[in-house]
Amino acid sequence: MNQKYLIPLITVFVLFLAAYVGVEGAKLEWFFGIVVPYVSLIAFLVFFVLKVLGWAKSAVPFKIPTTCGQQKSLPWIKQNKIDNPDTTGGVVIRMLLEIFLFRSLFRNTKAAFARNDKNRLSYSWEIFLWVGALAFHYAFLTVLLRHMRFFMTPVPSCIKWLEWADGIVQLGLPGLFLSGVVLLAAALFLLARRLFDQKVNYISLASDYFPLFLIIAIAGTGIAMRYFTKVDIVGIKSFTMGLITLHPVPPEGVGGLFYAHVFLVSVLFAYFPASKLMHMGGIFLSPTRNMANDTRAQRHINPWNYDVDTHTYEHYEDHFRDKMIEAGLPVDKKE
Amino acid sequence: MSKNMIISGLVIFVIAVLSPFWAQAVFGDKHVVPKPELVGKAATAKKCVLDKYDMRANHMSLLDEWRDSVVRDADRRYDAVNGHSFGMSLSTGEDSCLGCHEDKAKFCDSCHVYTSVNPYCWECHTNPKEIE
Structure with a gap:
């Protein structure tokens, strides 16, 4: 038993139960349905902005681009313009590829000893973290955008197109959304990696497991509500629209599972700026990715x-x- | 990255996160929660296949079961918990869904449009009222 994953797991259980019991037992619909979402949204925005402004204040003493290709050199040596850019345009392309395709993760390697007499250390390309991460992030984005149907009247057609594409397999009623399945599967894969790969397990901390358990619980409660326990979504939309138009009214008869889902999402949002999830903002500020490799052409002045x-x-x-x-x-x- | 770029990025981020709030205020219609209207026979019948809340949450699963039952087992009768028997059909017969709930737009569509649900029922089935 390992406290690094047991404590976050128990925390997520307790959070789930707090909202479920709080609504089903103590009738605190107004607290879990209205106070918590607003407070968490405000906390998310304020602390997110403060954190990034804090980063913006820190000095950049050196240009430290990491390079994965030929630098701009003599005219007859071909430069790798994306992996070793010397212009802002090249940097923009490199950043876009990093943000949308996780290119650094694509280059992930693993070190292992050969399982034979020679016992030789070798490095090999390890693509599964990249695949899992890409599947997870895009599924989460799709799920997030799909939820906009609860926050707009009328629902914009781009959201409807997304729902159409997501539900294209037309399995069952209500129709299966692929993104929900991929999100849960990818999050479970990323968790399994931390639990069963000894080297990753060794460097995993409670702050790595907690967001994973939280997201798995969010996906689980969402999938449970849509496909298994079923909820009155007209009631839910009237409630979410109330939140958006600043006239919130807790819905009747929607049940503890919905409030548990909302509460876990609120916890995720409020916890976001304090967590490693801030890589969402941080990726834009990675100095090794967002600087041109032009140190020989332009002098970089250390602000210190x-x-x-x-x-x-x-x-x-x-x-x-x-x-x-x-x-x-x-x-x-x-x- | 320059400070100006970071701050403009943050401004865009905050505007994007708050987009449901301002988009609804600027582009949205006035928020009205639809109520499925019971017109014609349904208004007086006072009996349905499931009770009200169960119907709201579970009608799609019920229709899914009905489809399997009709297509695979040729069983077209549904004995409801309240003792009444109904025809397992969307639109055929007096005791089908639309046989009682006569106005599809008011009964089905109002909520489906509101919550952006596009059931593929109507890709095969038709609303008999539309044909006449």
């Missing part, structure tokens, strides 16, 4: 540089001219 009192040779000679002439040393100016 202060004015140094310099003692030039002219001053030095002025200072010691007599002694230098006396000792027979050459001087620039005789007088």
